[in-house]
Amino acid sequence: MWSLMYDSLTGYAMEDMQPTPALASEWETSEDGLTWTFTIRDDATWSDGEPLTAQDVLYTYERIRDGGPERATWGVYLKGVESVTAPDDTTVVLQLEEPSALLPLLPIPIVPEHVWSDVSDDDMRSYGNEPTGGEPVVGSGPFRLVEGTAGGSTYRLEVNPDYWGGAPHIDEVVVRVFKSEDPAIQALVTGEVDFVEGINALQVQSLEGRDGISAQMGDSPGFDEIAFNTGSIDTDTGEPLGDPNPAVLDPAFRWALNFAIDRDQIIETAYQGAGQAGDTIIPPAYAGFRWEPPEEDAATYDPERAAQLLDEAGYTVGDDGFRTLPNGDPIGKLRLYARSDSQTSVDVIELFSEWLADLDIDSEVRAFESSKLTDIIYEGTFDAFEWGWYVEPDPSSMLSYMTCDERGNWSDSWYCNEEYDTLFEQQRIEQDDAAREEQVQQMQEILYYDAPYLVTAYSTVGEAWRSDRFACLRQQPDPGGVYLIQYGVHNYVNMRPAAEADECAGEEGTTQLSQEAGGEGGVSTAFLVGGGVVLVGLLAVGGVVAMRRRGTVGDRE
Structure with a gap:
């Protein structure tokens, strides 16, 4: 879920998950592969109005390179980097000791220096990165966390109207963490949640054919x-x-x-x-x-x-x-x-x-x-x-x-x-x-x-969603992949509520609105995610975690 709150320099394509521009609009490398220059978007800002600059990228990367607690998660991407510099607000230069097979892949979440520089390394290990004083967590992604604490069962993220990629078409995302599959499925059927993930094949079969609900087993990498x-x-x-x-x-x-x-x-x-x-x-x-x-x-x-x-x-x-x-x-x-x-x-x-x-x-x-x-x-x-x-x-x-x-x-x-x-x-x-x-x-x-x-x-991943409420989702990889737990934020930014489903009507590769529009719970512009047996590690390691550790059909910490 960190990608809803924080951007990285590069992202992943929906079709083949190859590196694509994100905060970095473009990049180039020297002939010997030892110098990589990334151009940062000049229209990116933090959700509190402060500009997002190359200095924030430098700060984030130096935290990792200096052995901060984030190094265990992200250090592999910066291994062999000799120096990181920010010659101006829109340029980041990585100087390497030796060529890297990973670059330009840099999915490291960039954090705001003006917020995180006040948190020591010792404090970072227990830093919740939670909303305080009624103010949301400062980020740069399409949503900002407004409710939720570490170890909690519900997290609410509201849209970031100043997101450089354009404001999403839904107002908020609410994540509820369930300890077992059955209550999550019941919540989907009654309309309490819009999407459940991490359910098994028999549960997917039980949901197929229900009015207003779509379900699938998606390929999992x-x-x-x-x-x-x-x-x-x-x-x-x-x-x-x-x-x-x-x-x-x-x-x-x-x-x-x-x-x-x-x-x-x-x-x-x-x-x-x-x-x-x-x-x-x-x-x-x-x-x-x-x-x-x-x-x-x-x-x-x-x-x-x-x-x-x-x-x-x-x-x-x-x-x-x-x-x-x-x-x-x-x-x-x-x-x-x-x-x-x-x-x-x-x-x-x-x-x-x-x-x-x-x-x-x-x-x-x-x-x-x-x-x-x-x-x-x-x-x-x-x-x-x-x-x-x-x-x-x-x-x-x-x-x-x-x-x-x-x-x-x-x-x-x-x-x-x-x-x-x-x-x-x-x-x-x-x-x-x-x-x-x-x-x-x-x-x-x-x-x-x-x-x-x-x-x-x-294994494959079982997913089900209220197709009477939302449309325009794509799989990753496309075709055959999953809809919810993806690398990147494509579906959260591009999904449409029922009233706007015509925007992708007939578009190949996207989910369509089912005929029973509205369903039992009516139409909402909030997207409520019920995480079956999903363990959403939203606030671990200072709020920035990798979506890597998983359970049998989709658990991640």
Whole structure:
């Protein structure tokens, strides 16, 4: 949701999610690729009337480069940047130590220096960035936050009439956070909300054909996985942290379990058929970067092979009927954790526990709210859990989460492999597209066989909306993608209430107004979003968060 409040230098195209102008109207680079010059729009202002200038961009980027709390989220985009300068109000120059494969992609939210410079780094970690004294949060996006506090259940954003891209056609966006899907769906049916996201395939089917409601399963550029604790450490001292089971520290043990998972059954039962079996961390949507496992090692359900690999690695069955560690000690119970706010997560972990039992491995299943599970992950007091990620159009962010430096930050498996890290640095600066794709594929191969993640599925996202109230929405990617949780603000700016639906009537690729205009709740120019099991991380890290961490069908923090 940060993109509703803050702009970035570049955005994403709806069709193919390639970089497009945003705050930067244009850019150019030197022949050696070491100097990038961005021209800032001269008509952009902050919502309090102050001009938005190159100095705000400089301030934002320097916060990240100086190691502020935002660095964990956005640092990958500025890695290798030697200096950032603002020679005038509409020019930003990035001087690089080495070429960057990411540029001109810069989706970093730009924040107002005249507001944020009063917040220290220590205060930033708890800074709510909330409306105060009746005044909205100062931003530059199409909407400004007027109600809502960190950890709350409702957020209200009103239109920013001075938005440089033109004022949206709706007056406000209200986000309500639901802890389960059923109340969100009921709110949609009764007209309390206009859009729900993160519902499952059966729920989508139940809504199809209802008067005034449209529903779909949209392709999601992400994956879901079972993640292992590969070696949690205290990042300050390098000493072990938490208490991972010795078995999950062993790549051979993890790799064997790749063949213990019946991914087809997961799709059929946990996802109600909506999705496809997964294997690597780059989803099929990004075919150029994706690595395909060789046929002989494909991620197929083969419990006999899993048992053989466990035996060969020294995890044999003891006298009590359970497998032992290579030193003869019992493995004990593996702790398998799911997210209680996602039934799919619980279903997957319970299936995994059953498959482990078939291999004579004992385990216990527990479910926690996502926030609590996050704490457990960073404490290192787990053996395996189920979650998922969205993957950005350029995979560098996702790839970076598996590097040694990200342990204690974005890394949740505590994975570290020097060969992988070397390839990450190579692909980050590689200017030849084909060579970079090969490097990214090699990184996936390392991850596949080391198995910090066992990728289970590439899921689709269930969405439903009041098509009797709003029209003119487009999918991302177009066609086949999703309508609500997108990169950028296209739909929030371009959607039309029922009275203006003729503006896009017959336009290919946009949603149309259903014949039952008005529905039970009448017509409104407020767009109320009910987030099924969506966890809207609206105010984390000082109000600016990446839409990356996700749940099985769309949760993001």
